[in-house]
Amino acid sequence: MAGNSREPGRSVLSRALKVLDTFDQQHREQSLTAIAQRCGESLPTVHRIVKELEGWGALTRRPSGEYRIGRRLWSLGMLAAVQVELREIALPFMQDIFVATRQTVHLAVREQDQALYVERIRGAQSVPIKSTTGSRMPLHATGVGKVLLAYAPHLLPGLNLTQHTPFTITNPTRLLEEVTRVREQGHAVTHDELTLGAFSAAVPVMNEAGACVAALGVVLPREQAPLEPLVSALKVAAAGISRQLRAGQAGR
Numbered sequence: 001m002a003g004n005s006r007e008p009g010r011s012v013l014s015r016a017l018k019v020l021d022t023f024d025q026q027h028r029e030q031s032l033t034a035i036a037q038r039c040g041e042s043l044p045t046v047h048r049i050v051k052e053l054e055g056w057g058a059l060t061r062r063p064s065g066e067y068r069i070g071r072r073l074w075s076l077g078m079l080a081a082v083q084v085e086l087r088e089i090a091l092p093f094m095q096d097i098f099v100a101t102r103q104t105v106h107l108a109v110r111e112q113d114q115a116l117y118v119e120r121i122r123g124a125q126s127v128p129i130k131s132t133t134g135s136r137m138p139l140h141a142t143g144v145g146k147v148l149l150a151y152a153p154h155l156l157p158g159l160n161l162t163q164h165t166p167f168t169i170t171n172p173t174r175l176l177e178e179v180t181r182v183r184e185q186g187h188a189v190t191h192d193e194l195t196l197g198a199f200s201a202a203v204p205v206m207n208e209a210g211a212c213v214a215a216l217g218v219v220l221p222r223e224q225a226p227l228e229p230l231v232s233a234l235k236v237a238a239a240g241i242s243r244q245l246r247a248g249q250a251g252r
Helices: 013-020 030-041 043-056 071-075 083-102 144-148 153-158 173-185 225-248
Strands: 057-060 068-071 104-111 112-121 136-138 187-193 197-207 212-223
Touching: 013 043, 030 043, 030 104, 043 057, 043 112, 043 173, 057 136, 071 112, 083 104, 083 112, 083 212, 112 144, 136 144, 144 153, 144 173, 144 187, 144 197, 153 173, 173 187, 197 225
Parallel strands: none
Antiparallel strands: 057 068, 104 112, 104 212, 112 136, 187 197, 197 212
């Protein structure tokens, strides 16, 4: 029965989660109508849920009348283990890379079929890029994404290979060859594949079991991309992060 609140997937909590799930990198601010359209709920239902979420601090209303994620939900998300442990350990190593390059340094983990950027350091003169801390980017078109994909090749058959620039790899066979090479070489590179004029390099951060737990990368202007010393510096930093992650796990 449609009105039964006990129907699977139709609880108040599930509806609230559907509302929150409509917010992403491309939909940072939304009207009530837009939220209702994206989550498939009626406007009165969305209005009631949004007001409750706003009252708790999960959403905040802008002067324009649109809603965006609130500080309380952001603060709660910062308590996630991927944010606390990995980010805090990685940050000093990322700062070293930034000091050496003065360009954007990323730390990303895989979230389903996307790369979730858990930390980013960027300077005033860094090459313009699309990603921000907390954003999700495609695995096939980013350096960190290719690293994460190299350790999760089972995702390839169902991956949405969107063409972001004329240089984005959208052929599944070619992408498989690329990520196989990434696994063999221990690093990934991109040339103009997500943003024209940008070059990126990335390496895996491994745990003691040999699994990739994150990817560390840097984005530079295409003309400032000496590959070998850059990859070497990234691998040294990634090894340091891995070592401290293992030490922290052993101490618990």
